[in-house]
Every structure is written in structure tokens, then in C-alpha cells.
Amino acid sequence: MSRVDERFVRQARNEALFREVNERIAEIGEAAEAWSPDGTVEFLCECGEEGGCGARIRMSLDAYERVRSQDDRFAVKPGHETLELERAVDWTDEYVIVDKIPAAEPYVEDDPRGAPS
Ligand SMILES: [Zn+2]
DSSP states (O other), X not given: OXXXXXXXXXXXXXHHHHHHHXXXXXXXXXXXXXXXXXXXXXXXXXXXXXXXXXXXEEEOHHHXXXXXXXXXXXXXXXXXXXXXXXXXXXXXXXXXXXXXXXGGGGGGOOOTTOOOO
């Protein structure tokens, strides 16, 4: 594998890991949403930075579900997009929804829900 490929694979694995964590957050999210003053839940940025960037993004569960309905979409903090790997499809002040470019899709296929891309 080339250096670039290795980087893509590592990043994709990290993204998949944070997606797993966010799935847990979403599971308890209904309770969290009820307690939240603005009805949003705090998720982790899914940018896939090595070791995690630690940034939080606030989203409604509805918005989160829309991201998860496609297995190659991720929610990241604005500015955390990786332009070689993904393109932004939706923007808010709080988060950016990115869609994997076709070359990167094989690395993120192990979606826990098996959603279509
Ligand atoms: Zn990030």
C-alpha cells in the first residue's frame, strides 16, 4: 500500500470507531435530548484524526439519524473535513456532513447498521 492508502485506511478505521461511540450516544440520546435545553445531543466529531480530535458536535437525534441512513456519511466539526477523502454535503454552524468519495468507500463499509451508501 502507498503512504496515502495507509493514511486513508487508518483514518477510516478511526472514523468507524467514533461512529460506534456515537451509536451508543444515540442509544441513550433520547434521555439526553430530554434533558438538553435546546433538544440536541452531544456527539463526538467523526473526523477520524489519530487518537480522536476530542471535539464535540451538537445535533438533534433526527439530524444524526439522517447521517446514519447512509453508511458512507459522517458528521464532523466544521474545518475537520478531509478533502482527499470526502466531500461536504450539508453545513451548519455546529457540524458538517461529509460523504465519502468512491475511492474511500471500501474502507468504511463495515457499517454497524448495514445501511446503503
Ligand atoms: Zn474532528
